[in-house]
Amino acid sequence: MENISFEKRDNVAILKISRPKFLNALNSETLRELEMAIDDIQKDKDIYALVITGEGNKAFVAGADIKEMSNMSVFEAREFSILGNRVFRKIEGLEIPTIAAVNGYALGGGCELSLCCDIRIASENAKFGQPEVTLGITPGFGGTQRLARIIGTSRAKELIFTGRMIDAKEAEKIGLVNKVVPQESLMDEVMDLANSIAKNAPLAVRMCKVAINRGIDVDIETGIQYEAEIFAHCFSTEDQKDAMAAFLEKRKIDKFKN
Ligand code: CO8
Numbered sequence: 001m002e003n004i005s006f007e008k009r010d011n012v013a014i015l016k017i018s019r020p021k022f023l024n025a026l027n028s029e030t031l032r033e034l035e036m037a038i039d040d041i042q043k044d045k046d047i048y049a050l051v052i053t054g055e056g057n058k059a060f061v062a063g064a065d066i067k068e069m070s071n072m073s074v075f076e077a078r079e080f081s082i083l084g085n086r087v088f089r090k091i092e093g094l095e096i097p098t099i100a101a102v103n104g105y106a107l108g109g110g111c112e113l114s115l116c117c118d119i120r121i122a123s124e125n126a127k128f129g130q131p132e133v134t135l136g137i138t139p140g141f142g143g144t145q146r147l148a149r150i151i152g153t154s155r156a157k158e159l160i161f162t163g164r165m166i167d168a169k170e171a172e173k174i175g176l177v178n179k180v181v182p183q184e185s186l187m188d189e190v191m192d193l194a195n196s197i198a199k200n201a202p203l204a205v206r207m208c209k210v211a212i213n214r215g216i217d218v219d220i221e222t223g224i225q226y227e228a229e230i231f232a233h234c235f236s237t238e239d240q241k242d243a244m245a246a247f248l249e250k251r252k253i254d255k256f257k258n
Contacts (some may be wrong), residue, residue, distance in 0.1 A: 001029040005055070006037050006162075010161040011048040011198040013041055018055040019111075024188065026109050028080060030065075035087045042094060046204070048198035050094065051190055052117060053101035054084065054110075057183060058101045060126065061110030064134065079193035084109065084141040091116040092146075092213075097197050101190040101204035102126040102177065107165070112139060120176065122168040122192050123183040128176060130164035149216070151176050201239040203258040 005016040015037055017024040026034075041047055054060040064084065072080060091098060091113075100106075100114035102122040107129050114120050114128075122128075130143045138144065139160065148156035151174050159166070168180040173191045197205060207230040214224035234240045237258040246253045 001033040003027075004033040006040075008047065009191070009193070011046060012048045012051060012194040013044075014051045014053065015041075016053050017061050018054050019148040020054075020059075022065065023059035023105060024056075024110070025062050025065040025067075026084070026101070026113070027065035027068045028083060031087050033084050034241040035083075035090065038090045038094070039088065040097075042090070047096060048202045049194040050089075050098045051098055051108045051183055051194055052091070052098065052113065053187070053190075054103055057103060057123075057125070059104040059110070060100070061113050062105045063110050063131070064141070069137075076110075081140040082171075087157040088116045088141050091161050095210055096202075097194075097205060098210055099190055099194055101166075101186055102128075102163065103183065108132055108139065108143070112143045112146065115142065115150060119178050121186065122171060122177040123186040124168055124180055125166050125183055126168040126171070126177075126180070128168075128171045129163065130160045131163040131165070133161065134163040142203030147176075149234070155178040158242055166208065199256075200251050201234075201237070201256040201258060202242065203237055203239065204234055207233065233237070 003017065003019050005018050007014045017030065019025060019030060041050060069077070069080065097119070098117040100117035100120045102120055103113055104123070104125055105127050108131055111130055112129050130139050130147065132139050144160060147160065156173050168177065171177045172180045207244050211227050211230050214226055239258045240257045242253050
């Protein structure tokens, strides 16, 4: 792959968007490579958490590729949007937890990419925004939907209507990012977080994610019923038996299995 790099550190995968000359802007080719990488990750049962970041120290992803979009026909724009949305839905639908390590500009499609992840950790130089209306378009990779769900409709509307860029501090204040850290320690902090997730019972963690995501779109009664089912399902795993026995025997378990 030319525009994506992929690395596995124990049970954590790191995907890097790598077009630094264009501030990691997403063109069709990069989106297709991203899709292939996500499909591979989906099939790999030894990956327990995924980190997505951008190459270099200036940009996470500065948006969809404006050069490529500038001459698109309506048909091509639709295809581009379908491709991007399909890839972003796949990221959002991964059962393993995903963390966006936002290492600089996260604008337009870049902000939208971070919104597909479960957790966003930003470096102090990170900047977020949905500047699409300044380019005569709307967000096209789910920004109008996911941003409102994460920070609330009123704040999302303000950001999307104005196209205003916000810094990492403001992003943290409005709940867009979980934490802001110095740029030089971003990957260490993110890897610590990813490892602290990956050391837990993998199936239980996946089930928690699926339950939270499904619960957002259904009424509380349906959500609670779903949680009861996944809770019960855990009792069919070796990990539940081992972990509870280990607690009672006052010993530590080396590694979860399921
Ligand atoms: N697309 C293509 N190239 C880009 C992009 C981009 N989004 N962002 C930066 N670049 C390129 C620049 O053109 C420049 O290339 P070159 O050296 O060949 O001129 C190189 O990256 C470096 O950028 P700058 O010189 O501009 O760097 P600055 O430090 O001066 O500025 C900024 C950094 C502020 C990030 C600036 O580059 C910028 O404003 N970029 C565009 C940000 C933006 O508007 N993003 C949103 C794009 S729209 C979008 O993402 C829609 C998503 C949904 C699509 C749905 C399709 C249907």
